Amino acid sequence: MAGRRDWTRETLAAGVRNGDRRALARAITLVENGDALAYGVVADLYPSTGHAYAVGVTGPPGVGKSSLVSALVRLVRAEQTTVGVVSVDPSSPFSQGALLGDRIRLSDHFLDPGVFIRSMGTRGHLGGLAEAALQALLLLDAAGKDVVFLETVGAGQSEVEVIGIADTVVLVLMPGSGDSVQALKAGIMEIPDVIAINKMDHPAAKTMLNEVRSILALDRDRDWRPPIVLTEATRGEGVRELWVKVGEHRAYLEESGRLDERRRKNLAGEVFAVASARAKRHLEHAVADDAELRRLLDEVQRRELDPLSAVREILDKVFHIDP
């Protein structure tokens, strides 16, 4: 068995391309560590990506996103489709804090060679979560996975950026997701492609369905009307219907080139998001390491230098820009 020191750019890229699980696991770990080797491997593999269909699964914590992804994985595996899962949800049982029952159900997939699951911590990524998730998606794509699920909580800039690469975005809600419904209503949360209302046995599920339906009805301008599916992930109910709706959205995108257009937009957005995150991280390190920049902050705190003048001096010093 090859030790961790034996991988080279060439053997890693070849291993990932052949769908070797150890190579894939190692490459994604290197991506997470911001290792230069990972950078080269993804660069080598990138021309052979574009095969995988990326499904984003987002929604507030506790609504059952992971259970739903798990049920979807079971379903698509029955169709001989190979699957990758990238979870960047800190509240996800893929990552931590799972009930024993969840762990057991998920571990079924861990034993299936057609499934590759990776959860990612939410801290410590040089280019932010978006970069790590994007690179992991590309590796899974190059490894031949047909479908890759990206699971993430719906709130926060970095989560939005992670989901920004998905071909189809599924928003998962449950009865009690009043805040998300209000955010949809207020136009603060972007309308997803498919909505799942999970925990359909809850007495308030139908009320939530009607509320969400009435919000979507206000938006008459879009070509694609997001379908709403009631699910009960733990029993697998509604999961097939949900997958059918994802497939319909995919078919809709594939007609007349909309998928290419969306991917073009998504990729440009991700490149920009990753570049911003890297610039931000660079700024963070610069301010932490540079005594002169820290002195500026002291002056702001003593009310001798106003915050915006400090910002200008910092940007001039770190990026040589005067915005």
Added chain:
Amino acid sequence: MAGRRDWTRETLAAGVRNGDRRALARAITLVENGDALAYGVVADLYPSTGHAYAVGVTGPPGVGKSSLVSALVRLVRAEQTTVGVVSVDPSSPFSQGALLGDRIRLSDHFLDPGVFIRSMGTRGHLGGLAEAALQALLLLDAAGKDVVFLETVGAGQSEVEVIGIADTVVLVLMPGSGDSVQALKAGIMEIPDVIAINKMDHPAAKTMLNEVRSILALDRDRDWRPPIVLTEATRGEGVRELWVKVGEHRAYLEESGRLDERRRKNLAGEVFAVASARAKRHLEHAVADDAELRRLLDEVQRRELDPLSAVREILDKVFHIDP
């Protein structure tokens, strides 16, 4: 009456310092427009700031943040305290979409010379919302306002950055705010200083109170235990108690220098947030305006150049950095 062309850096700064409403309104508009004049005015006034106490009011859309701020304004005005309100909540009735009743209640304050209210659009700010809100807060502070409320929805990076300057953060929830409660529980949402559960007449209010209480009980390490207050903003119920709790938090901070420490941390955080936002905006313009950078994106889309290599080339070209 002075026309808009008559203001100079000196007359604007003097006007704001004297609490002149027109000068204040003009200066905040200039801040929103990213005008160089505003930059100079805030720089001139900054040494005389630090008097105002900044109270952040955050929470999901629809919970009644604006009604609560309105009720708090009424209360503190009765104590002869002068007040500023900066609302950056796109769903806020301070901004738009208000019911007639809200408008009428808010307009009471518009006639009160001791109150200055400004809502801000969520788009088009060079340094992001955080910059505009920070500069507006500093202007209201320099104009002698004793208390400034910063109202913002709880989700999203920019909203978090806006609230980052507050001395005391009040989180407003209502029965049905299940998603926010789950986010608190999962550690995704930061624990605020004071929690208001609004719409206390709702049958589920007590259940929510108990849920929130049990989440806070898990966090035994902090010195300050966030109090929870039941309110009914439209009738003014619980509002006095809420204000008392804000005062207790303030007293807690003022003991043994904690307020200075928090403000030091807040200011450094804001300077960093504003610098990041400006760098991001600069990057956005560079990519939009530069044919060579757009060509990189085309290569990414044709899968000829991988995203991370494109990011590196962009960062090298725009910021001269190699992170």
